[in-house]
Each structure stands twice: as C-alpha cells, then as structure tokens.
Amino acid sequence: MLPFYQNIPFFSILLSMVGGVITSLICSPRWAARLHLGILALCCAANGYLAWVLFHTGESFTYMLGHYPAPWGNELRAGPLEAMLCSLFALVMFLCVLGGLEDIQHDILPKKLPLYYLMLNLLWSSMLVMVYTNDLFTAYVFIEINTIASCAIVMAKDTGHTNMATIRYIIMSQLGSGLFLLALALLYGITGQLLFPSLRQAIEVLDTTGNYALPLTVLTGLMVLGLAIKSALYPFHAWLPGAHGNATTASSAILSGLVLKGYIVLLIKILYQVYTLPVARKTHIFDVLFVLAVIAMFMGSWYAMKENHLKRMIAYSSVAQVGYIFLGIGMGTAAGMTAAVFQIMAHAFTKPLLFVSAGELIRVSGHHKQLYYLRGAAHRAPLAGVGFTMGGLSMIGLPLLGGFVTKLFLAQASLELGWQNLLAFGVLVASSVLNALYYLPVILLIWTHGNPLKEELDSGARTAPCRSKPVVFDLPMPPAFAASALCLMAGVVFLGVFFNPVSVLIHQGLALL
Amino acid sequence: MKEIASVLAQNHILAASVILFGIGFVNLLLQKNLIRKIIGLNIMDTAIFLLLTSFGYIEGRYAPILVSTTDPARVEQYVNPIPTGLVLTGIVVSVSCTAFMLALTQRLYLHYHTLDIDAILMMVRKGGN
Numbered sequence: 001m002l003p004f005y006q007n008i009p010f011f012s013i014l015l016s017m018v019g020g021v022i023t024s025l026i027c028s029p030r031w032a033a034r035l036h037l038g039i040l041a042l043c044c045a046a047n048g049y050l051a052w053v054l055f056h057t058g059e060s061f062t063y064m065l066g067h068y069p070a071p072w073g074n075e076l077r078a079g080p081l082e083a084m085l086c087s088l089f090a091l092v093m094f095l096c097v098l099g100g101l102e103d104i105q106h107d108i109l110p111k112k113l114p115l116y117y118l119m120l121n122l123l124w125s126s127m128l129v130m131v132y133t134n135d136l137f138t139a140y141v142f143i144e145i146n147t148i149a150s151c152a153i154v155m156a157k158d159t160g161h162t163n164m165a166t167i168r169y170i171i172m173s174q175l176g177s178g179l180f181l182l183a184l185a186l187l188y189g190i191t192g193q194l195l196f197p198s199l200r201q202a203i204e205v206l207d208t209t210g211n212y213a214l215p216l217t218v219l220t221g222l223m224v225l226g227l228a229i230k231s232a233l234y235p236f237h238a239w240l241p242g243a244h245g246n247a248t249t250a251s252s253a254i255l256s257g258l259v260l261k262g263y264i265v266l267l268i269k270i271l272y273q274v275y276t277l278p279v280a281r282k283t284h285i286f287d288v289l290f291v292l293a294v295i296a297m298f299m300g301s302w303y304a305m306k307e308n309h310l311k312r313m314i315a316y317s318s319v320a321q322v323g324y325i326f327l328g329i330g331m332g333t334a335a336g337m338t339a340a341v342f343q344i345m346a347h348a349f350t351k352p353l354l355f356v357s358a359g360e361l362i363r364v365s366g367h368h369k370q371l372y373y374l375r376g377a378a379h380r381a382p383l384a385g386v387g388f389t390m391g392g393l394s395m396i397g398l399p400l401l402g403g404f405v406t407k408l409f410l411a412q413a414s415l416e417l418g419w420q421n422l423l424a425f426g427v428l429v430a431s432s433v434l435n436a437l438y439y440l441p442v443i444l445l446i447w448t449h450g451n452p453l454k455e456e457l458d459s460g461a462r463t464a465p466c467r468s469k470p471v472v473f474d475l476p477m478p479p480a481f482a483a484s485a486l487c488l489m490a491g492v493v494f495l496g497v498f499f500n501p502v503s504v505l506i507h508q509g510l511a512l513l
Numbered sequence: 514m515k516e517i518a519s520v521l522a523q524n525h526i527l528a529a530s531v532i533l534f535g536i537g538f539v540n541l542l543l544q545k546n547l548i549r550k551i552i553g554l555n556i557m558d559t560a561i562f563l564l565l566t567s568f569g570y571i572e573g574r575y576a577p578i579l580v581s582t583t584d585p586a587r588v589e590q591y592v593n594p595i596p597t598g599l600v601l602t603g604i605v606v607s608v609s610c611t612a613f614m615l616a617l618t619q620r621l622y623l624h625y626h627t628l629d630i631d632a633i634l635m636m637v638r639k640g641g642n
Contacts, residue, residue, distance in 0.1 A: 137599055144606045148613050155617065160637045163621050167630070170614055171550060175541060178557045181603065182534060185561050188596070189568045 006061055008050045009078045009132045012043045012086070013125050020121030029113035033101065036117040037094060040124065044090035051083035055505065060512045062134060062197075075195060077134035077273075081341070081509025085265060086131050089258050092348050092491075093124060096257065099356035099484030100250025102363065107157045107248040116156050123149035123254070127262045136184050136194045136274075139266055143180065143230070147173040150259050153251040154243045165242030172239040176229030183223035190215060196273040207279050217283045220275070224267065224285050231263040233289075233326055234296030237319045241303070245312035249359030252311060253352035256318045261344045264325055268337065271329070272513040281332050290330030290420055294427045296323030301434035309369050310362065313438065314354050317395060320431060321347050324406060327427070331413050331420060334510060339409035341506045342499070346402030349491035350394045356484055357387035361446060364475055366453045371445060373453050378446040383477060385446055387485040392439035394492050397432045402495035407432065409503065526567040533560035547618045547628045551611060558607040562600045569596030 019039040023032045054060065060079030067073070097104075097120065108116055126146035133139045147170065155166040188194060190212050191202035206212050229236040244252045271280050280286065300320030307313040321343070328340025361377040361384045362369050378385025394401035407428050414424035495502060521528050537560055540553025570592050577591040618628065625633045 137602070141602060141606055144610060148610060151613065151617075158620075160624060163617060163624070164633060164637045167547065167614070167617055167621065170610070170617070171541060171554075174554050174557075174610060174614075175538065178534075178538065178541075178554070178561070181558070181561050182564075185565045185568070188565070188599075194595075194599075 005050050005053050006063055006078075008046045009076050009083075009086075009128070010063055010065070012046055013076075013128045013132070015039055016043065016121050016125035016128065020118045020125065023121055024114050024118035026114050029105075029110055029117075032114040032117040033097070033104075036120055037097060039121065040090050040094040040097070043124070043128070044087050044094060047083050047087035047090060050078065051080050051087055054078070054080040054083055054512075055508065058508070058512070070195060070198065071193075074138055075134040076129075076132045077196070078132055079509060079512040081506065081513060082131050082265075082269075084505065084509060085341075085344070086128055088345060088348060089127060089131075089261070090124070092257055092352055092488075093120075093254055095484040095487050096253040096352045096356065097250050098480045099352070099488070100248060100253060100359060101480045102478045103249040103359050106363075106367075109158070112156065112158075116153065119149045119152040119156070120254070123153065123259070127258060130262045130266045131269075133266075134196050134273075136187070136196070136199065136270075139270075140177065140181055140184055143177050143263070143266075146259065146262060147177060147230070150255055153254070154247040156251065157246070157248050159246075161242070161246045165239070165246050169239045169243040172236065173230055176226045176236075178226070179222045179229070180226030183219040183226065186215060186219040186222075190219075196269075199274045200276065203275060203279060207282070220280070220283045220285050221288075223270070224289070227263045227267045228289075228292070228326075231260045231267075232319060232322055233292050234299055234319060234323060235292065237296070237300070237322075240319060241307075241312045241315040244315035244318065245309060249355055252315070252359075253355035256315065256355060257348045257352040260318065260322055261325075261348060264322075264329075264340075264344060268329065268340070269513065272337075272510070277332060277334075286330050286332035288330075289326050290332075293323045293326035293330050294423060296320060296326065297427050297431040298434070301431060301438065305434065305438045307438075308371055310358050310371060310374060310442070311355070311369055313371075313442070314351070314358060317354075317435070317438075318347075318351060320435070321351065321395070324410065324431075327424065328410055328413065331417060331424075333413060333416055334507070335409075335413035335416060337510055338503055338506050339406060339413045341510065342409055342495075342503060343406040345502070346394070346406050346492070346495050349488055349495065350391050350402055353387050353485065353488035353492060354391035354395075356481065356488065357384040357391065360384035360477075360481055360485075361388060365451075368453060371442065374442075375445055375448055375452050376450040379449060380451070380474070381477060383482055383485055387489055388446065389443050390489055390492060392443050394496070396436045396439055400493065400496045402492045405496055405499040408499075526563065530560045530564040530567070533557075533563065536560075545629050545631055547614075547621070547630055550630070551614050551618065554614070555607065555611060558603065562603055565596045565600050565603070569593035 016039055019035060023035050026032045026035065060077065063076040065074045122145060126142040126149060129142040130139060151166050151170045154169060155162050191199055193199045193202050206216060232240040244256050297320050300316055300323055304313050304316035307316055325340045325343045328336045328343060360381050361374055364380040365373050365377050394403035397404045397407045411425060411428055414421045534557055537553045537557025541550050541557060544550045544553060574592045575590055577594040621633055622628060625636050627633060
C-alpha cells in the first residue's frame with residue numbers, strides 16, 4: 001500500500017490540468033481567477049507538506065503511473081528538493097497572479113480572461129511535470145506545452161508589440177525544443193532507454209567502456225544548448241526582453257520568475273540523474289556554461305543600463321540573473337549547484353516583486369512605461385515604491401536580502417576551483433556595480449517629487465491620450481497587490497536572513513536527487 | 514574518402530535526417546517570410562521523426578500489431594514499437610505548435626498586411642501599438 005503523500009505529485013499535476021479545463025468553461029472571469037488561485041494555493045500546501053515529510057524521512061521515491069514497472073511505464077520521481085521547489089513556485093505564481101490582477105483586467109478583454117487562466121493552469125501543470133518527471137520524453141512533451149502556454153500568456157494582451165514578441169519567442173523556443181528532441185533521439189539511439197535511472201546505468205557503461213564518447217559529448221551539448229535557449233542564457237537571449245517586457249504584469253512576473261527556472265531545474269535534474277556530475281564534467285559542458293554565464297552577467301546589465309523602458313530594463317536584468325544561475329551550474333561542483341538552486345529561489349521572489357511593483361508604479365503613472373514619466377511614482381504608490389526599492393537593492397546585493405546571499409554562496413563555491421576562481425570573483429564584483437548603476441538611478445527617480453504627465457497635461461504641452469478615458473492619478477491601492485507585494489518582500493527578506501537552514505535543505509535535497 | 518562513403522551508405526537514413534534537420538533549422542532561423550519559417554520548423558521536426566522511426570525499424574520484421582488474442586505475441590517477429598509511439602506523440606506536439614504559430618501569423622497578417630518579419634518589426638517599432 002502506497003503512503004498517501006506519494007500521490008501528491010501526480011494529483012497536483014492532474015488537479016491543475018483538470019482545473020484548467022474547468023476554468024475555460026466558467027463564464028465569470030472573477031470565479032475563473034478564484035479557481036486558479038485556489039488550485040495554486042492547494043498545490044503550494046500539498047507540495048509543502050510533501051517536502052516536510054520527505055525532509056524528515058530523508059528519502060525520495062518513484063511513482064509509477066498505472067503501476068507498469070520500469071522499462072515500459074512512465075514515472076514521476078519526487079525528492080525533498082523537487083517538492084520544496086514546487087511548493088515555492090506555486091506560492092510565487094499565486095502571488096504573481098494576485099499582484100497582477102488589476103493589470104490583467106486592464107490589459108485583457110473580459111471574454112478572453114477565462115482562457116488566460118486556462119493557459120496559466122496549463123503552464124503551471126507543465127512546470128510541475130518538468131520538475132517531477134523521471135522520463136526524458138515526458139519532459140520534452142511538457143517543455144512544448146510550457147512553450148505554447150507561455151507564448152499564449154505573452155500574446156494575451158493582443159497588441160502589435162506583444163504579437164511580434166510572441167512570434168520571436170516561439171521561433172527561438174522551437175529551435176530550442178528541436179535541439180532537445182534531436183539530442184533525445186540520438187540518446188535513445190545510443191542507449192535504447194528513456195527513463196532517467198536506466199539512462200544513467202547505460203551512460204555509466206558507455207563511460208567505463210569509452211564507446212560512443214564523441215556522440216555522447218555532441219548530444220549533451222545539443223541538449224544543454226536547447227535548454228539554454230529556452231532559459232535565455234546570453235547569446236540566446238534576444239527573445240526575452242520583448243516577451244517579458246511587453247506582456248501584462250502577471251505574465252512578465254511569471255515568465256521571468258518561474259518559467260525560465262523550470263527549464264533550469266530540469267537541466268539540473270538531467271545533469272544529476274542521467275549523467276552524474278563526474279561524467280558530465282568529462283564532456284566539458286560545465287566550462288562552456290561557465291564562460292557563457294560570465295558574459296551573460298556583463299551583457300545583461302549592459303543592455304539594461306541602456307534601456308529606457310522600465311519593464312524591458314527589468315527583463316534585461318533577468319538575462320544577468322540567469323547568468324548567475326548558470327555560473328553556479330558551470331562550476332560543476334555540489335557547492336556551485338547549491339548556489340545555483342539558491343539563486344533560483346531568490347530570483348523567484350525578487351523578480352516577481354520587481355515586476356509587480358513596476359506594474360503598479362506604471363499604473364499610477366497613466367500606464368506610461370518610459371522612465372521619464374515615472375518620476376515621483378513612489379509617492380503616488382508608496383508600497384510599490386518600497387517593493388521596487390527592496391527588489392533593486394536585493395539585485396545589487398545588500399546584506400539581509402536574498403540577492404546578497406547568492407553572491408556570497410557563489411563566491412564561496414568558487415574558492416574550490418582553479419582558473420574559474422578569480423574570474424568568478426571579478427565578475428561578481430563587476431556585476432554588482434553594474435546592477436547598482438541601473439537600479440539606483442531608477443530608485444532615486446521614483447522617490448523624487450513630481451508628476452511629469454500631470455504637468456504636461458496641465459500646461460497643455462500634451463493632450464490627453466486618445467483612450468477617451470481621463471487620466472486618473474490618485475488611484476487607490478488594490479488590496480490584492482498590497483498582499484502580494486508584502487508576501488514577496490517577506491520572501492526576499494526570509495531568504496536573506498535565514499539562508500543557513502535553507503542552504504542545508506538544498507544541500508540535502510541535491511544529495512537525494 | 515571511400516571509408517566516408519561507405520559509412521554514409523550504411524547510415525543513409527541518419528545522414529538524410531541530419532541534412533533535413535539542417536535545412537529546417539536554417540530555414541526557421543533565417544527566412545524572413547513567416548510561413549516559410551513555419552515550414553522550416555516542420556521540416557526540422559520531420560527530420561527528427563525520421564531518425565527516431567529508423568532507430569526502431571528492424572529489417573524483415575512486421576508492425577507490432579497483435580492479430581488475434583489466442584495467438585501468443587512473438588516478440589522476435591515485431592519491430593520496436595516504442596520509437597513509433599514517441600513519433601506519434603511528437604507529431605501531435607508538432608501539429609499543435611504549428612497551429613499556434615499559424616494562428617499568430619494570421620493575426621499579424623490581418624494587422625500589418627505582410628508576412629515579412631522585418632517589415633512587421635519596423636512597423637511595430639514605428640507605430641507604437
């Protein structure tokens with residue numbers, strides 16, 4: 001008899017899929033949103049409970065779908081790390097949707113709203129599968145579902161900008177999943193397996209006998225390249241600013257904070273469970289990732305500095321932050337992976353906080369996203385101002401906030417390494433300075449008094465926008481936004497203060513992966 | 514030279530599918546016309562499906578269909594069914610992605626009256642919304 005908690009991963013996936021279908025049938029957008037939020041809350045609680053149980057028993061388990069044993073069946077595999085990440089992702093997604101509710105209603109046609117929530121549910125279920133799956137082909141199928149759902153939530157706003165951003169996004173994503181599928185086909189051709197444990201045994205045999213060394217290296221490269229394109233590692237980032245910067249607030253926050261991480265978690269799982277770190281190190285894939293990550297940390301910040309559009313600036317900062325994650329992975333050690341997973345968690349709180357706050361700041365500035373019009377926005381929406389300030393400071397690396405701890409862990413992890421050590425130190429310092437160079441001016445700008453749009457309208461230098469609605473400035477703060485921003489801030493501070501227990505949990509979880 | 518030729522002749526399906534993959538990949542990446550990009554995507558997917566199916570095919574064996582329930586299934590008569598199953602799933606995924614991209618293309622065409630991605634990009638940048 002299976003203990004009940006072992007059913008939680010599968011039930012969470014099933015619940016969000018079935019729930020998605022039901023949301024699309026509900027006519028009232030309000031109830032669709034409530035159902036979606038309810039599902040996320042339930043997933044968060046259930047996976048949190050699962051993580052708690054697994055940390056206490058110190059085990060991980062395999063769940064067979066339909067009870068078919070290994071070579072035929074499809075499997076899910078859950079350890080404490082996976083459960084913890086799923087619980088955290090559910091919490092963050094809940095907060096993103098809550099914080100972006102106001103903007104969702106402004107940006108998306110009311111009759112399309114239930115379909116938007118359908119896509120969010122699909123996105124969530126595919127994230128769950130990518131974290132829990134134990135089968136390479138299932139991972140591929142849900143990568144594609146994730147792609148379609150995330151493209152759909154970008155284009156939900158249905159303006160020229162978002163449609164164009166979506167087509168660029170989906171083209172790059174298809175290239176990435178094409179490469180992943182090719183690598184999968186080649187791996188199946190060499191080993192004849194698709195389940196992670198069987199693949200691992202087969203690859204161990206290949207490693208000891210030395211057969212197929214070159215094909216194995218090439219297909220590892222293809223697989224990592226495919227996932228890197230999807231998680232916007234530097235040279236493949238071109239689609240990201242458009243897609244993340246133009247979508248509605250909730251979509252931007254979810255895409256930046258969670259969707260990028262889903263692929264990275266899958267990559268970490270594949271590296272641990274299929275290749276094991278020593279075998280993966282022989283393919284030199286870690287060195288490639290390390291170098292690309294270093295470049296990403298520079299270039300992401302560089303582009304962000306030149307950007308004049310608030311949300312695009314935050315999106316470019318994601319490119320740099322994904323660089324931090326890959327820097328940890330590229331070290332190829334357990335300490336580096338711990339730092340990478342910590343950065344996944346820290347960024348999952350910080351980036352949604354920035355996007356949600358930015359969305360509110362933009363809303364009280366007459367929906368203008370140019371930095372010029374945001375002067376004084378923090379005085380019009382104080383909580384959003386505080387949220388943005390805190391997120392920005394965390395990115396710069398102020399102690400007691402999540403971003404600082406990531407840098408600390410990365411620096412500590414790099415001490416064990418050879419040539420990477422100095423490079424990692426240098427790039428961490430440089431990237432902190434660069435982050436400060438573009439976040440601090442914006443923070444100062446939003447706290448400066450003034451209201452450029454109102455001044456222009458009053459002086460007659462600019463006529464009211466053609467939207468036929470008058471521009472209102474003293475909008476009340478939506479309670480949903482307040483709750484979401486406060487929780488996200490609490491998350492950033494929690495990770496910054498209680499980083500020791502969290503890192504111990506991550507370390508244990510990685511050992512059980 | 515002769516060796517390479519003989520290796521290619523032995524693995525002609527592999528070679529063909531890699532060439533097809535390259536054609537599709539380059540088309541998806543470099544074509545300006547959106548419909549041609551989508552066709553490139555489909556060529557790329559088809560190449561991988563060809564590769565996968567060829568892995569499961571064993572010369573001289575039959576399709577893995579159980580003809581009667583009384584006749585016991587003889588594994589040595591059949592080709593490997595798993596790659597075929599994977600290809601079927603892959604086709605479904607590919608069809609849905611293609612449908613999504615076509616719908617998006619239609620929307621862009623109705624808006625901008627062109628399929629050239631660069632021209633659309635210029636119009637988006639110029640026209641604000």
